[in-house]
Amino acid sequence: GEDVEQSLFLSVREGDSSVINCTYTDSSSTYLYWYKQEPGAGLQLLTYIFSNMDMKQDQRLTVLLNKKDKHLSLRIADTQTGDSAIYFCAEKTSGTYKYIFGTGTRLKVLA
Amino acid sequence: EAGVAQSPRYKIIEKRQSVAFWCNPISGHATLYWYQQILGQGPKLLIQFQNNGVVDDSQLPKDRFSAERLKGVDSTLKIQPAKLEDSAVYLCASGRSGDTQYFGPGTRLTVL
Numbered sequence: 746g747e748d749v750e751q752s753l754f755l756s757v758r759e760g761d762s763s764v765i766n767c768t769y770t771d772s773s774s775t776y777l778y779w780y781k782q783e784p785g786a787g788l789q790l791l792t793y794i795f796s797n798m799d800m801k802q803d804q805r806l807t808v809l810l811n812k813k814d815k816h817l818s819l820r821i822a823d824t825q826t827g828d829s830a831i832y833f834c835a836e837k838t839s840g841t842y843k844y845i846f847g848t849g850t851r852l853k854v855l856a
Numbered sequence: 857e858a859g860v861a862q863s864p865r866y867k868i869i870e871k872r873q874s875v876a877f878w879c880n881p882i883s884g885h886a887t888l889y890w891y892q893q894i895l896g897q898g899p900k901l902l903i904q905f906q907n908n909g910v911v912d913d914s915q916l917p918k919d920r921f922s923a924e925r926l927k928g929v930d931s932t933l934k935i936q937p938a939k940l941e942d943s944a945v946y947l948c949a950s951g952r953s954g955d956t957q958y959f960g961p962g963t964r965l966t967v968l
Contacts, residue, residue, distance in 0.1 A: 749898075776955060778956075780959075785961075785964075786961055786962075787860070787947055787949075787959035787960050787961045787962050788899070788947070788949075788959040789959070790956060790957070790958060790959075793955075793956065833898050833899075835898075837955070841912075842887055842904055842906070842911060842912070842951075843901060843904070843912055844889075844901065844957065846898030846899050846900075847898050848896075848897055848898050849896075849897075849898055
């Protein structure tokens with residue numbers, strides 16, 4: 746079946762790196778995504794990675810994909826208070842337009 | 857480029873009443889999604905349109921929920937009658953090809 750799991754909370758100090766982890770079960774996933782949700786807002790697409798890639802870097806964001814272990818991570822370098830939000834990973838199954846979301850990780854950045 | 861628009865932003869109704877939500881996707885986006893996000897959970901897909909046709913409505917509670925996308929642009933989602941457990945944020949998203957999707961701000965529904 747399809748399932749995406751994330752840890753619920755992460756707390757880091759401003760300026761440190763944050764690493765948010767996600768595991769998924771569908772081995773036929775073709776795209777994996779990271780979204781950010783601030784209070785009272787919709788989900789903002791941060792970045793995504795195609796399943797034939799191991800890593801993708803975009804400014805302060807680094808996505809690592811371990812397809813063998815079905816593990817996805819998002820590293821935020823030099824974390825700022827404005828990065829405090831809920832982060833969702835999502836997978837999209839090959840041949841469909843269906844996205845499966847995790848339960849979200851609440852990141853709290855301490856000044 | 858304007859983003860996905862949704863209205864209303866907030867709605868409070870009593871159980872057994874009806875409610876409707878509206879979504880205007882990003883111009884040119886053929887794919888439109890409605891999600892339900894219960895507090896503390898990730899979004900759950902309710903229905904997906906490709907132009908004005910339904911691609912997936914397997915998780916839509918069809919006894920009370922309905923959705924349409926006339927002319928392949930705007931969409932409405934209706935709940936009739938509402939139950940307490942329908943309290944959630946209803947998110948609309950759109951995409952050009954299905955590889956990415958962009959979300960609106962959502963409508964927060966409270967059923968009393």
